[in-house]
Each structure stands twice: as structure tokens, then as C-alpha cells.
Amino acid sequence: MSEKAKRLRVYLSERDHAEGRPLWQTILERAHQDGLTGAVVFKGLAGYGAHHRIKATNVLALSEDLPLVMEIVDAESRLQPFMTWLDSTLQEGLATLEDVEARLFRNGKRAGI
16 A cells, blocks of 8 residues: 655756855755655756756766756655745745655664555
């Protein structure tokens, strides 16, 4: 049986920074510190965001500013305090919150979210 959960997606860029380091790293470490069930960072091949500039991989480019997508899945009650922190941390980007059905497994057995 699946459990009702939420998936938080955060769309940002490689060059986004907070607290003197990459924003994705700050968000990932905060999610871990808060004990959220799981998080992952995906690197995009191309995309655009708030400024509507298309960013894409270029083998000749010395530096990249590719899009990133982070996903964090947990119970809504656990994500709400994290999202309050995220609201105060994001300067640019997009965050979405979606309903999902989740099944968590630990040590080969089903576990609760």
C-alpha cells in the first residue's frame, strides 16, 4: 500500500549560490539536517528560467550555467517547515509541491514515510 506524500521540486541553476556555496548543496544539506526522507539533484542538458535565457551544454564553453532540478519527497507535515526555510533562501528559481503516492523501502522491507 502506498502512502500519501508530497514531492517538492526546486528548479535552479548551477551558478546559484547561498551562504557562500552552491545553492543546490545548501538545500541538500539542509534537507539532510532536517531528516527529510530523501533528496536528489538532477543536472539538465538545457533549459531556461526566470530570465528566459536558454542555457545548454556547449563542449567549447569553459564554464557552465546549466539548469538543475532537485526533488525531495516526504510527508507534507515534514516538508512545510523546510519550505518556510526555502522561501527565505531562494533568490531566484521555482519551487513546486505535488501530491504523490510513495513507497519507502529500507533494508529490503517496507517502511513508513
